[in-house]
Amino acid sequence: MTKPSSELERKSATAARLFDIRRIIAGLFVVYGVIVTIAGISPSDADLKKAEGVHINLWTGLAMLALGLFFLVWMKLRPAQAPAAPEAEPGAEPGSDAG
Numbered sequence: 767m768t769k770p771s772s773e774l775e776r777k778s779a780t781a782a783r784l785f786d787i788r789r790i791i792a793g794l795f796v797v798y799g800v801i802v803t804i805a806g807i808s809p810s811d812a813d814l815k816k817a818e819g820v821h822i823n824l825w826t827g828l829a830m831l832a833l834g835l836f837f838l839v840w841m842k843l844r845p846a847q848a849p850a851a852p853e854a855e856p857g858a859e860p861g862s863d864a865g
Contacts, residue, residue, distance in 0.1 A: 788841045795834030803827030 806823025814821070 786841060786845075788837045792834045792837035792841065795830045795837065799827050799830030799832075799834055801827070802830060 802823050804827070806821055806825070806827050809817075809821060809823060813823070
């Protein structure tokens with residue numbers, strides 16, 4: 767029994783969105799950004815001296831969070847679409863090999 771093409775198209779679009787690389791990149795940047803930001807909130811005196819007085823972990827963590835959120839917004843505004851099915855040659859029968 768074959769499924770209607772609209773259901774297959776829906777499942778294909780869902781799979782394309784699920785495995786969108788932007789989701790993976792965003793997730794990693796957000797997770798690591800949170801970790802680095804927490805580490806940078808209260809640095810030790812030795813860490814500040816190494817970084818010449820700059821709260822480098824805090825700024826790097828915030829930048830990573832911003833980049834992760836950028837990817838999430840980009841994914842929301844321009845969702846991935848399933849690739850279009852290849853068109854058959856005119857006159858060719860469905861299911862037959864042309865080559």
